[in-house]
Amino acid sequence: MRIGIVDVDGHNFSNLALMKLTTYHKQRGDEVEWAFPLLPYDRVYMAKVFTFTQDDITAYQTYDIVRGGTGYDLQSKLPADVENCYPDYSIYGITDTAYGYLTRGCPRGCPFCIVAEKEGKQSKKVANLENFWRGQKYIKLLDPNLLACPDWEELMQQLIDSKAWVDFTQGLDIRLMTAEKAAMIRQCKVKKLHFAWDNPEDELTFEKLKEYRKAFSLPDEKCKVYVLTNFNSTHEQDLARVYRLRAIGYDPFVMVYEKWNAPKETRRLQRWCNNKIIFRAEPEFAKYH
Ligand code: SF4
Incomplete structure (x- = not known):
């Protein structure tokens, strides 16, 4: 199959779903590329994270368009066999940084935030670090509330053992801080x-x-x-x-x-x-x- 991918938000932030879909299709022997309007594709994936991003109205040459991401639909999810793929960072030219989620969900349900509705009101472990990290120097974690996860200790230990620079991009919930958690955060390499x-x-x-x-x-x-x-x-x-x-x-x-x-x-x-x-x-x- 010939697969086209479209990052509707632009290329300022790398889209994890597109990176995983790329791996999934390449593993099946499919060709994957950024979609060009005039070329024919068996399927085109369009990913949009932000609701405020204007939709891409390009007429892609395919009968099969799959749109996904919170910018289109809060409930959209990748199938499990795609979700578990190691991201193909090369589509964004990323070599030294790994991106991913160790947990999903947050018990807070802040009224301005979509996480509870999209991912549920429990923070649950969804991956191990090795699912998206293979020795890169930097790790950008996208977890909404890692400290609320019952497996926080095991996951923090994985981050410590990686010896990579860790960026908790979504912040840490200080209300859940304890002396044990703070001690493990100190052992992580954080800037x-x-x-x-x-x-x-x-x-x-x-x-x-x-x-x-x-x-x-x-x-x-x-x-x-x-x-x-x-x-x-x-x-x-x-x-x-x-x-x-x-x-x-x-x-x-x-x-x-x-x-x-x-x-x-x-x-x-x-x-x-x-x-x-x-x-x-x-x-x-x-x-x-
Ligand atoms: S992820 Fe942050 S902002 Fe969203 S509900 Fe949880 S604590 Fe609130």
Whole structure:
């Protein structure tokens, strides 16, 4: 078969599903390539992760188009024999980084997040590291909430044993931090960590961040905390979280929910806080122009 693949979101982020589909078809002896509009294919896979990405309306030359990804349908899933394939990183020219999920699902069910609906409200182990890592220098983990998984210890040990640089791209849930978990995170090779403080009413997050700050031997700028704004919080609450996080040794990073719909003050706050040259030069938001 001749298979065409389309990354509808563009090539800024590598699409794991397309990498796995490529391996799956190559193992069956099929030809796989980025789809060209004028060439005939037995099947074309179109993958779209982001809902805000415009669909690709190109008329691909095939009778069999398979569309998938959260950008099309929250419930779409790869068949198990594709899901278990080692990703073909070569389609994006990636040589030194492995991408993947060790777990899926999250018990939190935050109202602005699709994970619970898409993957379920339990964090479950879905793979071992060897399913997507073969000695690469860097590992980018896509797990939504690894610390909520009952198998966190075994999985953390796999990451430690890899001796690769690990990036917990979706952050770690500080509310689930314990001394044992922090000790294992310390043994991982990490360049930076990030957490989130989404709900300003949630003092537990702040207390846990304070309690564990010294457990990670990283400088302030390597311990980032995402501050969700424009979603159930006032400007005063947003600013207070930024100041309080900075005071206890974290690097706050303002995330704006539905930015197109955000007040000017929130966008100014984001510019001030996230540009670290400005943030250090002018520590008071009221004086930032
Ligand atoms: S903790 Fe993170 S992954 Fe889990 S529901 Fe909330 S935002 Fe989503």
